[in-house]
Amino acid sequence: MPSRAGTPPADSPRDEPSETPPSETPVIEAPALIDAAALIEVAGLNRVYRRPRTSLTRPGEAVHALRDVSLTVRRGERFGIVGESGSGKSTLLRLLCGLDRPTSGSVRFDGREITGLPERGLRFLRENLQIVFQDPMSSLDPRMRVRDLVAEPLVALGLPVGGRVAELLEEVGLPASAADRYPHQFSGGQRQRIAIARALAPKPKVLVADEPVSALDVSVRGQILNLLADLVDELGLTLVFVSHDLAVVRHVCETVAVMSGGEIVETGPVDDVWARPAHPYTRALLEAVPTLEGLL
Amino acid sequence: MLSVDGLDVHAGPVRLVRDVSFGIGPGERVGLIGESGSGKSLTALSLMGLLPEGVTASGRATLDGDDLVGVPERRLKRLRGREVSMVFQEPMTALNPLMRVGAQVAEVMTLHGRPRAEARERAVHLLGRVRLPRPEQIARAYPHQLSGGQRQRVMLAIALANEPRLLICDEPTTALDVTVQKQMLELIAEVAPALLFITHDLAVVASVCERVVVMYGGRVVESGPIREVFTNPRHRYTEGLLAASRLTPRGTRLPTIKGSVPAAGGFPDGCVFRNRCPHATEACEQEPALTGDGHAFACWHPAG
Amino acid sequence: MTGRMNASLLTGGALVGVVVLAALASFVWTPHDPTLVDAARKLHEPGGGYLLGADKFGRDTFSQLMVGARTTLYVGVVAVGIAALLGTPLGVIAGMTPRGWLSELIMRVNDLVFAFPALLLAVMLGAVYGADTLTAMIAIGVSTVPAFARVARAATLQVMVTDYVLAARAAGRGPGAIATRHVLPNIGSVLIVQASVSFAIAILAEAALSFLGFGTRPPTPSWGRMLQESQELLFSTPRLALWPGLAIAVAVLGFNLLGDGLRDFLDPKLRRIRAER
16 A cells, blocks of 8 residues: 555664673662652663674674663653664663663663563563553454453553453543454554553553654644643643654653664753754754745 | 646555646656655555566656656666666665675666776765765765764765756655755755655755645646645645644644545545545536646646 | 465375265275275276275275375374474473573484485384384374474574564563464464475374385285385286375375465465555
8 A cells, every 4th residue: 555654763772782791780770769750760771782793713894782871751741862873872762661681881760670570570660650652553462352451551560450451542542442453453643542542541651652653644643732731730640752753752742862873962951952952963953844834 | 848648546446546647847846745655655656667576556657758657667767867866865875785886876877888997986076065074084974874864865866876867865864864854955956956755744945945735545636836835735635734744832722634534445435535635526526637737636626 | 364265285185085985985995895805806907896906815996095094194193193293392492492502402303313214214114113003103103203392492582572472472471371372373373384294294104104014004005005015016907006196196196285285275474465565
């Protein structure tokens, strides 16, 4: 069929070279909690991948996906992370969500260290932090019905399902009849609604959205962004919103961290960063984005 | 120069593109915009004679008098890559991973009868023309050694190799980073002899093209000079699309178009947009004609 | 399933159906007792109640073919069952822990078994435990395990890098649930195809073993042994070789076509293209 709407490649870790096993326990002790409002605290995070070796005598080349990244997300905050492919934003996201282990550094969620924990120790994180992925085509198992997809986090965490699926579908603006159908029977925007319903199932405190609208048509993008804003307000969620588009982040978030080459090059209130970008990379990024207002 | 008149694209009983007409003059840059399912890519592919299996085009399209639609593959082959060429969205898969870049650029020239040595030399020249640094070195590289932006430049060099009269670009920068996109767009605008630029991104089309054709549901709903169409949209779909692409300040609601784009074959009769249009009335059950000189639109209840 | 029937699927299904029907019917009815030796009917020509004639012992060829179908399917089911039940979990484990030592171990042992000829294994097992249908089936099954493990591993690797597996992990799913809920359903179609191809190979292998005398023991009819027994009369009474040969060809072709057809039928990507058109 005709081309899908734009899907800028996220710096997907799939393409990344094979990884070296991360050192067992992170060495750096996280600084003591000072900010009581802090919900996610990242300190001195590094992630090094190693390319497959090409020579017998030398080990594969090391790739620094993340260099010494630190940031704090406060309760109820809408925090944006902006970067292009290869900036390390996807790696950071995976570490925040406990889907990967850092080479060094710490990630604390609600005061508890999550790095180095085995999967069964991450239950508190899974209950409280859920993700919406970029491409709703690929993030929903094509062989599962919507009912099972939405209920999956509940089942996985051993929480009661009950009438929650219908409730969630209504919350994201889908008919209850959607539950019996398969993902491919829905349009892109509707699929992203399903993904959002699923993420909200265990009533998390934090919603992490990884480029949730970049695979969608413009006419649908607004619907999803409005829906996210409504849900964040109603449910009092903390939002971590990752995007390659600073303009979208400016619409959604209060605070932004701009990433490039595995580092956070600039961070602050999004309006300040937008109006007075301090780092040359941020300036280049802002200049590069074509805007209708600027062109007409 | 290029003239498309009443182009239809069918997949079995389903009409995917209906009665599309537009033209491109020499040196003109025209944008074809639409969302998924609008038929914009099929329109482009039918001009190249590259429609997928089971999809057929009818109607008339000519490039300087040469027919592009409904002619045998043998004749199209001569035109393709020579008179009209295309750059695709995905720079990762469009190049042969086992062939050096220079050889791939040279190949399109030898295919159309240029001597091998000359083609090799010219390939390096072309790689320089699309502003790749150290073209001699790039020519010897394999695709995986290049970045996405560099690969897309190579694709552009291949497209330009035989000095075509028309360049078609299908979302050439969608897979690229914004900082790379900007340079690529400038380059395309500079080197294209005449351009048909397909995209879903209004801002991108505004930065490259002079004229725009807006498609929805397989039909042209509006066309005209870009500044005119974007500042004074007449079709309700164009109006909604423009509103939806402007990001309002934080805390405000974004304007939206209700519902979602129907699946292929699921668009309503009459005006294709009427099931999502806030201004639709009974009149819209009749198909509106594309009317207007210069700035044309197909709407019973135009805006403005 | 929203896939559309295709020619391979229909033809393959029909051919396999004929074999299955013959096998089922043989339980309740055969024209004659397929094991009844009757010197009076030695090399009886086709006709007169003997549709395809009789062999050198006077046994009815048609009845033997029907009961032989039973043996063939039995061998196929057990051999492929062994291969699938062992190979699939091994392949899935190897695919889910691509860099672990366990995965390495599984795949290296796999290569070892793969390098060992199936027929040789069957002959060895036959020599040690006595040649009969069961040892043949086990030998064929065990030597088909690597094929399943490889296919399952390759398919699992593909599924493991999808966003929906990442999403399932983020939702809190453990490896066991990911394997059963996400990996198996999504590699199922590949495995079914592999099964039908292996089925065809197993049928051939059983026929070959019986032909060599390492498979089904007399008097149980088997297509392979029918071929073997027809050997000395190949020039005088070629029909004795023709019919079991044809039966083997039909069954093998049937299962191969079925596998081909199923692959297209079950492929969600092909299905999506169809849906979009």
